[in-house]
Amino acid sequence: MYEDFASKLAATMWADFDETPRRADGPPAEITDLNTMVIDGNFPWTIVTVETDKGVTGIGEAYPSPGVHEIITDYLRPVLVGENPTDVERLYNLMRESLSGRGSQEGVGTIAISGVELALWDATGKLLDQPVYQLLGGKVREEVAVYADCHAGEAMVESAKEGQEEETYEPEAYAKAARAAVEDGFDIVKFDLDVPSGREIDTLSRHFDPAEIDHKERVVAAVMEEIGDDAEIAVDLHWNFSPETAERLCRALEPYDLAWIEDPLPPENTDAMRELKRRVNATILTGENRYGRHGFRDLIEDQAVDFLAPDVPKTGGIAETKKIADMAEAYYQALVPHNIGSPVATAATAHVGATVPNFVALEYHAREVPWWEDLLARETDFIQNGRIQIPDSPGLGIELDWDVVEQHRKE
Ligand SMILES: [Mg+2]
Numbered sequence: 192m193y194e195d196f197a198s199k200l201a202a203t204m205w206a207d208f209d210e211t212p213r214r215a216d217g218p219p220a221e222i223t224d225l226n227t228m229v230i231d232g233n234f235p236w237t238i239v240t241v242e243t244d245k246g247v248t249g250i251g252e253a254y255p256s257p258g259v260h261e262i263i264t265d266y267l268r269p270v271l272v273g274e275n276p277t278d279v280e281r282l283y284n285l286m287r288e289s290l291s292g293r294g295s296q297e298g299v300g301t302i303a304i305s306g307v308e309l310a311l312w313d314a315t316g317k318l319l320d321q322p323v324y325q326l327l328g329g330k331v332r333e334e335v336a337v338y339a340d341c342h343a344g345e346a347m348v349e350s351a352k353e354g355q356e357e358e359t360y361e362p363e364a365y366a367k368a369a370r371a372a373v374e375d376g377f378d379i380v381k382f383d384l385d386v387p388s389g390r391e392i393d394t395l396s397r398h399f400d401p402a403e404i405d406h407k408e409r410v411v412a413a414v415m416e417e418i419g420d421d422a423e424i425a426v427d428l429h430w431n432f433s434p435e436t437a438e439r440l441c442r443a444l445e446p447y448d449l450a451w452i453e454d455p456l457p458p459e460n461t462d463a464m465r466e467l468k469r470r471v472n473a474t475i476l477t478g479e480n481r482y483g484r485h486g487f488r489d490l491i492e493d494q495a496v497d498f499l500a501p502d503v504p505k506t507g508g509i510a511e512t513k514k515i516a517d518m519a520e521a522y523y524q525a526l527v528p529h530n531i532g533s534p535v536a537t538a539a540t541a542h543v544g545a546t547v548p549n550f551v552a553l554e555y556h557a558r559e560v561p562w563w564e565d566l567l568a569r570e571t572d573f574i575q576n577g578r579i580q581i582p583d584s585p586g587l588g589i590e591l592d593w594d595v596v597e598q599h600r601k602e
Contacts, residue, residue, distance in 0.1 A: 220245045220318050222276050225268040225307065227253070227260045231601040233560050236533035238596075239263060239306035241314050243276055249314025250591065252535040253306025254505035262303035266290060271307070276314040279510065283308055297482035301507060308508030309539045309587075316586030323539075323587055327513060327546040334578045335544035336552035337537075338379035338425065338450075338527075339372040341365070342559075343386045360386045362413030369414045372422070372558070376576030379423045379450050379552055384410060384440075385431040397433035397457075404436075408443045415447050423450035425476075430457045434467055441471035451476040451498050451527070465495035476500055479529035483507040487515045491522050498551065502529040503540045512540075516547040523549075530554040534567050537579070538587040545581040553579075562599065568592040 224242040229235045234255045241249035253259045270289045274282055286304045287295040294300020316323045324330050344360050365382055372380045388406035392399070407426075414424055426449060432440060437455035444452065451474040456463050458480040468475045476498035481487050483506055490496055499519050503512045516526045528540045530553050537555065544550040555574060557563040564572050568590045573579060582588025 220247070220276055220314075222271045222274050225263050225271060225310075227263055227306070228596075229601040230533055230566070230596060230599050232533060232563070232599070233557055234531050235601060236536070237306060238533065238535060238591075239310045241271075241276060241307065241310040243314055243318070245318060247314055247317045249276060249310035249312070249317070250535055250587065251306045251309030251311070251313060252504045252532050252539070253309075254302045254502055254532070254536075256299050256302045256505075258299045259303045259306060262290070262294075262300060263307060266293075267303060267307055276311050277318055279308065279311045279315055282311060283508065283510065297486060301482045302505050305504045305506065305508040305511075308510065309504060309535070312509050312539070312542075313586035316588075320585050322581070322583055322585060323509065323542040324545045324581055327509070327542065330545045330581060331548050332545055332550075332581075334580045335541045335550065336378060337555045337574050337577050337579055338381055338552040339375070339377040339558060339577070340381045340427075340554055340556045341368040341372055342556075343383035360389065362410045365410050366413040366417035369418045369422070369424070373418050375558075376578075377422060378577050379425060380414075380418070381425040381427055381450075381453070381554075382410065382414065383429065384426040385429040386410075394431065397431060397436060399432065399436045399440075401439075404440050404443050407440060411444055411447050411449070425450040425453060427453040428455045430454045432456065434463055437467055438470055441467070441473045445472050450474065453477065453500070454479070461489045461493055461495045464490070465493045468495060468497070474498065476527055479505075481506065483511050484514045484518055487518065491515075491519050491524060494522050494524070496524070498525050498527040500527050500529040500554075502531075503543060504532055504536045505529075509539055509543055512543045513547060516543065516549055520547070520549045525549045525551045527551045528553045531556040533557075534563065534573055534589055535587065535591070537573070538582070538589045541579045541581060542587065562595065565595045566591055566599075 221244045223244050226240050228238050237253045237255055237259050239251040239253055267286055290300040312323045369380050384407045388403055432455055453476045475496045477496050478500040479502050501512045501515050526549055530537055530540050540553045544553055567573055
């Protein structure tokens with residue numbers, strides 16, 4: 192009786208598989224070529240293409256980095272041509288093996304692999320006629336929150352600089368930029384706080400005196416006074432503070448109840464970060480310089496921060512970021528992905544955010560690039576009211592407007 196049931200079950204389970212169950216049971220497609228191109232945005236947005244013999248092209252993006260093109264075309268192309276693009280997990284490991292000892296754990300090798308991984312997911316979704324989020328296990332939310340990086344100083348959006356020419360680091364400039372972002376619908380706005388105060392100081396020691404701390408606090412106070420409860424405020428310290436200064440700054444900012452304080456310390460030392468988090472009453476975020484689940488392991492296991500900021504086209508790609516989120520979920524840490532990319536990187540990050548419960552918001556870093564939305568062939572804006580509705584079309588669910596890409600393509 193039992194044997195009968197077991198053999199029936201086995202027959203059913205394997206009925207749909209061919210003789211090579213190691214390969215994905217997808218359409219018999221083959222990768223025919225890999226390439227890259229650069230869009231000249233506020234960063235050199237590096238688009239990765241994976242061509243297939245089925246006329247489907249997967250579009251991905253790698254974090255801007257020298258050497259990505261050479262690694263993809265000289266090393267990864269010969270490894271992947273002829274492979275089935277829907278074998279994403281196996282091909283990810285194959286790419287890591289092929290670059291073993293040459294950056295497959297971190298750095299530009301991992302960045303190149305990430306860019307290809309995004310394109311493989313896009314190709315897979317298009318070949319299987321499914322959106323990427325569905326292939327990852329389905330959506331837990333219909334839309335993802337996007338936070339506005341308002342930068343600071345010279346890089347601040349034009350509307351905030353009006354009448355501020357010489358004083359873009361003054362608190363009033365920050366307040367105006369915050370108001371503009373809130374009016375565009377963003378619920379979280381972020382500013383760089385590692386900025387000049389106008390005083391001549393030695394920044395290399397990472398020690399800052401009380402007058403410097405006071406300048407940072409006045410910036411946050413001005414933003415808070417302008418937007419009140421209309422949006423949450425986050426600040427980015429870009430690794431530029433010593434533990435003692437970071438502690439004094441975090442304490443000075445405690446009354447403002449910030450959404451998070453990003454990268455208060457240099458990125459390498461998890462012990463120092465954990466110690467800071469224990470000593471101050473602040474939500475701490477880090478992670479844009481970490482690679483893969485192994486790179487995030489100590490931050491997660493030591494509970495050294497509250498929020499993790501993997502960069503999808505850098506840290507290993509879509510599936511790797513989901514794995515990081517799943518590890519973090521066991522420690523009640525949340526994902527706030529770093530993103531300085533084009534709409535391709537942004538869409539890939541949105542698909543991850545749609546599929547993991549422990550997600551807060553992803554970054555939008557291109558408010559000063561007026562043609563960012565024009566890169567997409569669609570009727571409506573991709574980011575609306577500080578949110579992205581997760582697209583239902585196959586793959587990443589977006590199509591680039593190749594005429595606009597061409598206009599901004601970098602040689
Ligand atoms: Mg940052």
